[in-house]
Amino acid sequence: MSARTLDKSMMSRQDTSDIVFRRILAVFPISILILVAGIFFQLVSSCLPSLHKFGLGFLFSRVWDPVAENFGALPFIFGTCVTSLVALLLAVPVGVGTAIYLAEYAPPKVSKAISILVDLLAAIPSVIYGLWGIFVLVPYMRTTVQPFLGKYLGFLPFFQGPNYGVSFLSASIILAIIIVPFIISVSREVILAVPSVYKESAYALGTTRWEAVYDIVLSYGRVGILGAVVLALGRAIGETMAVTMIIGNNAVITPSLFSPGYTLASVLANEFAEATTDIYLSSLIEIGLVLFLVSIIVNILARILIWSVTKGPVQVIK
Amino acid sequence: MVCHQGAGTGDQMKGIIHTAFERTRLRRAIWDRVMAFILTLCALLILFILLNILTHLFVQGFSSLNWDFFTQLPKPVGEKGGGMVNAIAGTFTLLGLAVCVGVPIGLGAGVYLSEYADQHFAQVVRFVADVMNGIPSIVYGIFAYIVCVLPMKSFSALSGGFALGIMMVPMITRTSEQFVRMVPSQLREAGLALGVPKWRVTVDIVIPSALAGITTGIMVALARVAGETAPLLFTAFGNHYWQRSLTQPIAALPLQVFTYAIAPFNDWHRQAWAGAIVLILMVLMINGWAQFYVMSRNRWSSGK
Numbered sequence: 001m002s003a004r005t006l007d008k009s010m011m012s013r014q015d016t017s018d019i020v021f022r023r024i025l026a027v028f029p030i031s032i033l034i035l036v037a038g039i040f041f042q043l044v045s046s047c048l049p050s051l052h053k054f055g056l057g058f059l060f061s062r063v064w065d066p067v068a069e070n071f072g073a074l075p076f077i078f079g080t081c082v083t084s085l086v087a088l089l090l091a092v093p094v095g096v097g098t099a100i101y102l103a104e105y106a107p108p109k110v111s112k113a114i115s116i117l118v119d120l121l122a123a124i125p126s127v128i129y130g131l132w133g134i135f136v137l138v139p140y141m142r143t144t145v146q147p148f149l150g151k152y153l154g155f156l157p158f159f160q161g162p163n164y165g166v167s168f169l170s171a172s173i174i175l176a177i178i179i180v181p182f183i184i185s186v187s188r189e190v191i192l193a194v195p196s197v198y199k200e201s202a203y204a205l206g207t208t209r210w211e212a213v214y215d216i217v218l219s220y221g222r223v224g225i226l227g228a229v230v231l232a233l234g235r236a237i238g239e240t241m242a243v244t245m246i247i248g249n250n251a252v253i254t255p256s257l258f259s260p261g262y263t264l265a266s267v268l269a270n271e272f273a274e275a276t277t278d279i280y281l282s283s284l285i286e287i288g289l290v291l292f293l294v295s296i297i298v299n300i301l302a303r304i305l306i307w308s309v310t311k312g313p314v315q316v317i318k
Numbered sequence: 319m320v321c322h323q324g325a326g327t328g329d330q331m332k333g334i335i336h337t338a339f340e341r342t343r344l345r346r347a348i349w350d351r352v353m354a355f356i357l358t359l360c361a362l363l364i365l366f367i368l369l370n371i372l373t374h375l376f377v378q379g380f381s382s383l384n385w386d387f388f389t390q391l392p393k394p395v396g397e398k399g400g401g402m403v404n405a406i407a408g409t410f411t412l413l414g415l416a417v418c419v420g421v422p423i424g425l426g427a428g429v430y431l432s433e434y435a436d437q438h439f440a441q442v443v444r445f446v447a448d449v450m451n452g453i454p455s456i457v458y459g460i461f462a463y464i465v466c467v468l469p470m471k472s473f474s475a476l477s478g479g480f481a482l483g484i485m486m487v488p489m490i491t492r493t494s495e496q497f498v499r500m501v502p503s504q505l506r507e508a509g510l511a512l513g514v515p516k517w518r519v520t521v522d523i524v525i526p527s528a529l530a531g532i533t534t535g536i537m538v539a540l541a542r543v544a545g546e547t548a549p550l551l552f553t554a555f556g557n558h559y560w561q562r563s564l565t566q567p568i569a570a571l572p573l574q575v576f577t578y579a580i581a582p583f584n585d586w587h588r589q590a591w592a593g594a595i596v597l598i599l600m601v602l603m604i605n606g607w608a609q610f611y612v613m614s615r616n617r618w619s620s621g622k
Contacts, residue, residue, distance in 0.1 A: 021517035022434050028426030029435065029443045032491065035484060036450050039461045046464050097360030105357055114361060121368050123601055125545020127572045128594045131579045132371050135378075135587070177367055184364070208350035231452070238454025240548040241572075245580060265548070268456050272463070273552040288460040292453060299452035303445060 039292065047286035049279055058286060064251050066271075071283035073290065075251035079263040082168050083243065084236040086257065087175035092229055094176075095183030099225075102184070103191040104213055115188070122181035130245030133174045138165040138246055141173075146258055161256035166248035169257040174242045179232040186231060186306065190224030191217055227305030234298040238291060240265040264291050379595025382588040387596075392558050392574070398585050402593055404560050405569040408475070409544065409600075412554060412570055415479020416486055416543055421536055424490025428532075431491070432498040433520050444495075447488035458485050459549035467553060475561060475568035478554030482546060486539040493535025497528040530612060537608035541601045547572040571597050 044051075050058065054071060061072020098118075102111045142165030153159045194217050202212040218225070248260020249270060264287050275281040386401045393400030427447075431440045458481045466477030501524050509519035525532070547570075550556075555567040556577060571593055578590035 018516050021520075022430075025426055025430040025434060028423050029430050029439070029491075031423055032427055032443060032450070032487060033446055035487065036446055036453075038465075039453070039457065042461055042464045043457075094360045094363055097357045098364050101357040101361045105354060106361070114365065117365065117368055120602070121364070121371075123541065123605055124371070125547070125572055125597060125601060127545065127547040127576050127579075128375065128598055129371070131575060131590055131594050132374055134579055135591075136370070136374050177371075180364065208346050210350040210353040211346065213353075234452045238452075238456070240454065240456045241576060245576070265454060265456050268460070269548060269551055272460070273555065285460060285464070288457050292457045295453055295457070296449055299449045300445075302452070303448050 043285060043289040043292055047282045047289055050282040050286045053279060054283070058283070059290070062253065064267075066275075066277075066280050069277060069279050071280070073264070073283075073287055075253050076262055076264045076267050076287060077290070078253045079168070079247070079251075079261040080237055080265070082257075082261070083172045083175055083247070083263055084233055086168070086172035087179060087236045088229065088233060090173065090176035091180045091183055091232065095180045095228075095232075096187050096225060098180075099184045099187035099191055100213055100217070103188050104209065104217065115185075118181045118184050121177075122185070126178060126239060126241040127245075129174055129178055130242035133170065133242055133246040137174060138170055141165045141167065141170045145169075150258070157255040158257045161254070161258045163258055164248065164260060166246050166260050167258045168247065168261045171243045171247040171261065171263070172257070174246060175236045175239055178239055178242060179235045182235055183228050183232045186228035187221075187225050190221045190228065190306070193224070194220045223305055223308055227302050227308075230298055230305060231302035234295050234302060237298065238265060238295050240269050244269045375591070375595060375598060378591040379598075382592040383595060384592075387589065387592050391560070394558075395583070400589070402569075402571065402574050402589065402596075404557065405571045405574040405593070406596065408554070408557070408561070408569040409571040409597075411475055411564075411568060412479050412482055412550070413540060413544060415475065415564070416482035417536070417540065419480055419483025420486030420490055420539065424487045424536075424539075425494050425532065427487070427491040428494030428496075429498055429520065429525065431495045433516075433524065444492070447491045450488040451492075454548070455485060455546050456548040456551075459551060459553055462549065462553045470565060472565060473553060473555035473567040475554060475564040475566065478550045478568060478570065479564075481549035481553050482543040485543050485546065485549065486536075489539040489542065490535055493538065494528070494532045497531025497535065498524060500531065501527045534608045534612040537604050537611070541604040541608070544604065545572055545597055545601050547576050571600075 050071065054061065058071065058073055059077065060074055061070075062074045063070045063072045064075065065071070098114075102114055106114065142163060146159075146163045146165070146167070146169070149159045150163065198216050198220060199212050202216045207215070243263055244266035247263060247266055249262055249266065250260035251262045251267075252259060254261075268284055268287055268291075272281075272284050275284055386399055387403075388401060388406070389403055390399070390401035391404055392402065427443065431443055435443070461484070462477045462481035466480055467473055470477070505523055505527060506519055509523045510516065514522075550570050550573050554570050554573065556573045557567045557569040561568045575590050575593040575597060578586040578593065581587075
């Protein structure tokens with residue numbers, strides 16, 4: 001009996017201190033939830049003036065006139081969509097190809113070395129990509145790539161128009177370079193997660209290496225790779241500095257990829273600190289809200305796709 | 319087709335099937351080679367781009383770097399020379415502030431998720447943290463602008479540090495949870511068996527055991543926000559002089575690189591490259607230190 005009382009008293013003492021500690025610690029994960037909700041509510045409440053004045057038309061209007069206080073986000077939405085999609089078109093084949101090479105083809109040492117370099121590529125701050133873009137990529141685009149494309153593919157509307165070097169195309173290329181490390185590292189994880197017994201069975205049936213990769217690995221891992229691509233899309237949509245530095249900052253809607261353009265994130269970077277009137281600021285914050293919502297949706301989609309393959313959360317952000 | 323050649327003997331038929339098989343095999347083998355070649359090309363392209371960027375960065379960066387860069391304040395427009403000493407100091411100040419915001423929340427949440435949370439709640443928080451990781455950095459800037467800059471009526475170091483700090487939260491949460499979880503359960507059980515309350519086991523045994531990993535996670539997060547420019551544009555704002563208090567605008571290295579890169583002056587371009595090389599070395603050093611730390615100190619993940 002006495003042992004039991006002792007046990008009980010110890011238990012209750014431990015319980016109080018533990019409960020207190022647990023409650024205090026619980027503040028932190030809850031504060032993460034509150035933080036995300038807080039960002040959302042602050043953005044919404046700060047852009048109410050613009051929401052009231054322009055309504056849904058904000059998303060479909062081409063006018064961006066700070067002097068007349070008339071704002072619409074369509075050219076920026078267009079710019080973000082175009083640059084992100086072209087960046088994906090460039091980055092996905094190369095990125096997935098490299099991931100397959102690293103996971104299935106390269107000797108282990110080579111694979112390790114290249115993986116480290118890819119992580120290095122992911123660690124470069126975006127302002128440095130922008131610097132490289134201004135002084136290396138843009139001149140090269142102006143003197144070589146765009147004239148070449150104009151000459152041989154100029155019959156397409158995408159490759160017509162002025163040739164300044166700063167353009168949708170340059171911004172898309174820099175975006176592709178920025179997102180490719182994410183595509184590589186996530187796809188590599190996904191490919192490595194394919195149970196090797198499937199591949200071995202395929203080899204045992206006499207398939208070539210490529211057939212095993214294409215029919216087994218890629219079909220098993222396609223959902224996860226799609227997740228990697230969607231994750232990369234999220235990055236591309238939110239990427240700010242490098243794009244701002246080389247897209248040319250010109251709010252237009254045009255099929256020409258050679259034309260200077262503008263994106264949601266870069267209009268924020270350029271004009272936010274200079275916004276003088278309330279409605280101007282509130283319109284910019286509404287652009288921030290659009291960016292926030294789109295990136296949340298894209299990221300939720302990406303996580304669901306990736307988690308469904310890796311059977312749970314993996315650390316994918318390096 | 320083969321079957322209709324009624325006159326053919328068994329041997330002939332075998333031969334025809336064999337040639338057909340050989341032909342497909344050849345085609346498959348060639349296709350295999352071609353794809354291997356294309357995949358290798360993809361990897362080479364990535365390597366080429368990376369080396370191109372690094373070469374420009376190092377050649378232009380190191381040739382632009384001089385002693386003044388580390389000791390002098392920026393010169394007014396039109397005057398040559400000057401440096402970015404205030405921006406380097408500013409970046410360290412901002413990172414210090416970010417650590418004050420990001421580490422307590424991130425570490426606390428990570429420990430809670432690993433040691434106390436029920437699975438359902440933990441999964442929700444993990445998901446939210448992962449999604450939060452994907453929110454564009456400029457949105458964090460807007461948030462910091464709304465909750466810090468507007469009430470204080472001034473751009474400030476505090477708001478910049480706050481923006482960077484909340485960016486670090488999801489990364490630190492996920493890594494510290496991962497490393498705390500890796501601590502063998504025997505250690506916890508040994509503590510509990512001695513009658514030590516669970517919270518003391520957590521504070522005195524579990525967290526110290528996972529400290530190497532936790533520190534690594536913090537440093538990786540730090541390296542990632544060190545190069546962030548977008549959230550600082552309208553929070554820290556930049557400053558050409560020394561700031562006198564944390565409630566004033568403050569210079570930061572990435573901001574300075576941005577401002578100088580888009581300006582029309584050659585001398586500023588030179589300094590932008592110098593700033594870029596210092597910035598990338600800083601990021602790589604923090605990253606490298608983190609890797610080294612985890613390799614030399616982490617006892618539980620190495621399988622020992």
